[in-house]
Amino acid sequence: MNTSGQRQSRRFTVVPDGAKTLLTLLNAQGADIQAPCGGLGVCGKCIVRILSGYAGEPESAERVLLSAQQLSQGFRLACRTAVHEPLEVEVPHSGAETAGKGRLRVRGSRGSGGGWTEKRAVLLDEPQLGSRESELARLRRVIPGLSAQVDPAAVAELAAALTVGRTVTAVTAAGEAGQQQLLGCEAGDTSGILLGCAVDIGTTTVAVYLADVRRQTVIGSLSQANRQGRFGADVISRIDQFSREGGTELTSLVRTQVRTMIETLCSRCSAEPRQVYSVVCVGNPAMLHLFIGADPSGIALAPFTPVFTEQLLFPARTFGLGVSPAAAVCLLPGVSAYIGSDITAGIFSSGMDEEEGPVMLIDIGTNGEMVLTRGDAYWTCSTAAGPAFEGARIHCGCGGEAGAVDSFFLDEEGNCLFTTIGGEAPTCICGAGLVDIAAALLRAGIVDRRGKLRGFSEWSEHAAAPDEYKRRLSSRWTEYQGKAAWTVVPETGIIITQKDIRELQLAKAAIAAGIEILLKEAGIEPELLQKLYIAGGLGSSIRRESAASIGLFPAGLLERTAALGSSAGSGAVSALLDPGSFSQSYFRCSAAAYIELSARPDFSRIFAQSMFFPPQEPEATPA
Ligand code: FES
Secondary structure, eight states: OOOSOOSOOEEEEEOOOTTOBHHHHHHHTTOOOOOTTSSSSSSOOOEEEEEESOOOSOOHHHHHHSOHHHHHTTEEEGGGOBOSSOEEEEEOOOOOBOOOSOOOOOOOOOSOOOOSEEEEEEEOOOOOTTOOOOHHHHHHHHSTTEEEEEOHHHHHHHHHHHTTOSEEEEEEEOOSTTOEEEEEEEESOOTTOOEEEEEEEOSSEEEEEEEETTTTEEEEEEEEEOGGGGGOSSHHHHHHHHHHHOSHHHHHHHHHHHHHHHHHHHHHTTOOGGGEEEEEEEEOHHHHHHHHTOOOHHHHSTTOOOSOOSOEEEEGGGTTOSSOTTOEEEEOOOSSSSSOHHHHHHHHHHTGGGSOSOEEEEEESSSEEEEEEETTEEEEEEEOOOGGGGTTTSTTBOOSOTTEEEEEEEOTTSOEEEEEGGGOOOOEEOHHHHHHHHHHHHHTTSBOTTOOBOOHHHHHHHOOOOHHHHHHHHTTEEEETTEEEEEEEGGGTEEEEHHHHHHHHHHHHHHHHHHHHHHHHHTOOGGGOOEEEEESTTTTTOOHHHHHHTTSSOGGGGGGEEEEESHHHHHHHHHHHOHHHHHHHHHHHTTOEEEOGGGOTTHHHHHHHHTSOOOOOGGGSOO
16 A cells, blocks of 8 residues: 555644544544544555554554554554554545546426525615514515515524615525515625535535526535545445444534535635525435434345435524525435435436436446336346445555546556546556456456456466566566555555455446346346446446446447446436426336345346456457
8 A cells, every 4th residue: 555645644643532543533633534444454544654652562453454664664554553642643645625426417407497496686665764564574575475484594684684785685495476485685686696505425425516506507516535434434334333323423524524515615616605595415325314313224224224215305504504594405315225316316417217218327336226217117226336446445445536546558568557536646546447457457367257366477378478568567566465466556556456356356246246137127138228327436437448348237338338427416416406307307216116136036146157257358468
């Protein structure tokens, strides 16, 4: 693992606090260290450096995951380090802003548009001596559609606005005449801009989009690693944390993160958070349960029953998001315990609900969620892909952050070419990079169909490649924990290990098996599939050819595959701008059949078969 600290590191001073680990103490100070394995000491992602103070002898897990040189330089696993005296610690990885999940694909407004709220600027009459009409009554007179229900903050804002002048802008919830609740008042005529936020709460990444609902455009976006990542990379580890310690910290972490992201975005766009009057949230069911503070444990245990999947509406003050306290916060509806609103939003943004089909969408993250539609019928399933595509459990893996190797190519002369996110110095490998590297090693015969990373002599003996090609690659072989490993970037020590290949096989087999079973269930041959949309963090950056090479989906579908980017974020924005059209789309898919893969007798066999990599094109190996 590269620990050279290409990016700015931060320093913290921690003092002992009972039995709390260094990881807990650092995160309590805002270090935001991700802990994909939940602090079990197996992923090696929580590396920090002790600058001063004695942190005790390293545990066995640290001796396994860190080299002797790293230990001698003071590097430790924060999750396995007890604190017995004050320590000064360097945290090499900020883990703050990420590259996001790719481009937005906002579905054009097909209904009335206009979002969840409306604004109207009015000029109120000057009060007259002898008149008993209150200011609120005067406002009601000029806006006759207002309902009797008024948010208290709106009354206070009306009073404040009238100290500035007699023109005020009333913000109301969208609705029929007579049912429009007054949500807020602003001084002067601000009706030209109507702000709303779409929030995609992913297990790995939280993304916030600021939109001008009036103009139907996104004016800013921000994406960060989910701060709950300190309790583990996957949904189950968060649910475990809720069961053990309660949800207070998990809920507070995500709400605080969303609030600070909205503040940052507004400040970048010269807007005030209080001008945001609608917030649309999507996420998998567990993430939305944690957002509102509901126990998600029913999601993890058969018969997999969430507390809610339907659309929920709350006033924003419930969550302390810093936006207008009366703003409507809407959690979009999902379908089942594992098909959440991130997927229904993805269906909406892809437009697949309007296609005759058959069309399939796969959202690849820590879980692989899939939707297949033909005509009016929908089938869905979810498969535990594991967090390999998000970089967890991969030795030099990481999320889509600046400096992550996101593409890799081995040319015919044995040169290794790669790119990184943001063009920064390479520090780690993200999911798209991992798929590319594996595909390149497969094509070169360095990895065989069973996933074995061949040693140099074995490869050299069998590879039909020129001597110069072999000589150029010979220095790439190394070892990690007694097994063959392969150097991706020698300068920064980025390697891919045998275990990484196995993790990738497990992840891709889960996805491939899900695709096969979903098609079987619907009685559709793969060659009849008209389109395969790939969404999620990986979906925006993955090279389709490499994905087909490793068998993520049938190679015959390559030409019909399209990367969707962040379909959940796009769908959330689209629903923010046009809630009526989202409702129509949801109506079509809400009765989708859910296929429980673990209950299928053929799942284990198909999964095991899918672990193999497909045969490679013979000409791919240099002659
Ligand atoms: S090794 Fe510390 S969080 Fe995984």
